[in-house]
Amino acid sequence: MKHLISAGDLSRDEALLILDTAEELARVSERSIKKLPTLRGRTVVNLFFEDSTRTRISFEAAAKRLSADVINFSAKGSSVSKGESLKDTALTLEAMGADAVVIRHGASGAPHRLANWVRGSVLNAGDGTHEHPTQALLDAFSMRQRLGRLDGLKVAIVGDILHSRVARSNVLLLSTLGAEVTLVAPPTLLPVSVERWPCQVSYDLDAVLPKADVVMMLRVQLERMNAAYFPSAREYSRRYGLDRDRFAKLHDDAIVMHPGPMNRGMEISAEVADSPRSTIVEQVGNGVTVRMAALYLLIGGENQ
């Protein structure tokens, strides 16, 4: 494994190795000294062309806990706002000797391009509406932690699938790991090629909920919507929002997930988001350990 660009690139063994490694690293977060010397002298560059709070902080914390040097770069206030191209930015980073580049970019495929220009490992932290593999890994990690297994787990991913890189990465990873994924969304919020994804599709949330072990609610990404995908926020919420009544339809062990940031009252009610069966807060903590595992496995060994 040299780069982590798509969750679909991971074999079952590689994905499980990341999850198992993360499980060991999770104990480090419980210690008083939350640091390992493993990546001493290595440089990790966080290259963020899009706004992000939790992913950037999570990658930064992960790299620092492994003793790597972290350089943060955000497009605002950088040469990018003066018109510098991705390639020139990449070459600048290359000259600084980055061992790993964590990139978030608004264009799908940007990490893939970047991987051809830099010698270090590229980690995709979200590219356009394409993929967000570390989010899928931390989601799988959280599911396994709560429910003890992934094989045969019934996972419903609900909401704005069309604009969601989290959904695509989750479908690819979870199918590799043996879970059964059902996407639930209005037809306008499903991508055209969805029938070729390794999952099922439903338009009816109420029919899917009683069978689900995991319900993952996605944010309606209004900032990416350039057309009217549903009549009104209220109607969307009525048909696809997870409120108290729908929550009651889940079986007793089922969990509710959300990659954040949430629109409380839109896709998920505050009551559901704050319930003990919601993993939303622990997903953030798990994000750090899963990203530590990915960084360790990618750049902890010999230079390729």
Added chain:
Amino acid sequence: MNFPMTHAQNQVARAVLEGPDIHRALTRIAHEILERTRGASDVVLLGIPTRGATLAHRLAERVAQFEGVKVPVGSIDITMYRDDLRLGPARPLGKTDVPAGGVDGKTVVLVDDVLFSGRTVRAALDALNDLGRPKAVQLATLVDRGHRELPIRADYVGKNLPTAKSEKVKVLLSEIDGRDAVELLKNETEGAAK
């Protein structure tokens, strides 16, 4: 540490310790620990995975059997502290399992199967440093095969085994390998051991 066994064609294995020998060596080490630590009241046994952790559990059983002292036992993985991480692909991690009482103020006995260069023990000392501040650290090993590269020695040794550097020592334990034995592997052809 156990060595990645790349079985060369002409490797000859010779058993140097059999099951009963290992049993007796561990019994003696358990007595020595009790003697040296005056009853093992503040002792924590930490094994280095994989086989060191198994040995630590066996030692704890014996200590409990001889004097009825329940010694806390756990494991300490050293992978993230190794000095040779950059010489190979990233390794999977072993289990670190520190007993509930922690290591602060305790006498920690590190347990490993084979003492060779001493680099594993150095890494274990670093790992231990991040877990707390023990009163003292001691080292128990089933086999000391010599060829130290660092100023490290064991406090409790099951068997001193003179070896050539090119030979390999393999410890087999019934919990993991189905039987107890220590084998010396000789390469008929040349080929340096790890």
